Amino acid sequence: MAMIAERGLEQLTMAALGREVGMSSGHLLYYFRSKDELLLRTLEWSEGRLGAARGRLLTRPAPARERLDAYVDLYVPDGHGDPHWTLWLEVWNRSKGADGDARDRQAAIEGAWHRDLVALLAEGISRGEFRPVDPDRFAARLRALLDGFSIHVAIGLRGTDRAQVLRHVREFVADGLLADS
Numbered sequence: 001m002a003m004i005a006e007r008g009l010e011q012l013t014m015a016a017l018g019r020e021v022g023m024s025s026g027h028l029l030y031y032f033r034s035k036d037e038l039l040l041r042t043l044e045w046s047e048g049r050l051g052a053a054r055g056r057l058l059t060r061p062a063p064a065r066e067r068l069d070a071y072v073d074l075y076v077p078d079g080h081g082d083p084h085w086t087l088w089l090e091v092w093n094r095s096k097g098a099d100g101d102a103r104d105r106q107a108a109i110e111g112a113w114h115r116d117l118v119a120l121l122a123e124g125i126s127r128g129e130f131r132p133v134d135p136d137r138f139a140a141r142l143r144a145l146l147d148g149f150s151i152h153v154a155i156g157l158r159g160t161d162r163a164q165v166l167r168h169v170r171e172f173v174a175d176g177l178l179a180d181s
Helices: 002-007 014-021 025-032 035-059 064-075 083-097 100-126 135-155 162-176
Strands: none
Touching: 035 064, 035 083, 035 100, 064 100, 064 135, 064 162, 083 100, 083 135, 100 135, 135 162
16 A cells, blocks of 8 residues: 555556565465455455444444544545555456456445445434435445545546535535435
């Protein structure tokens, strides 16, 4: 992740990574089989850390809306070149030719984000903080919105920045989810 953050994925070769960690590229390939596997395992490690942070945010004693805002804040990249999102984009791109195991592992990562969001929405609905919507359907739509905007932020698309994305998402949530006062 440090190499991705410092140099981007273009500079991440097995030889360069090997030099960085004091191993040969052959040794790295022994453990990871391919660059695709290395990238996916790095993503799984990064997602494990984010999953722990997400768990802490979602289980704290706070209104569901506050925790939803924290979920969105954690989801959206910090800015252009965010290493986690750079890695995600590369893994998604490489998944066209991925085997079933790799696709299942990617789906597991996506599924964890989705399940946590559905549970939070269902809780907010049961407490009357959110209007009664289908939490699975709303979560799918919200995550699609987050993914689309997050890609724009991560690649540095002009006219799209993190603050603007957060405003759009808050407006979407307010329009579609907040219970009438």
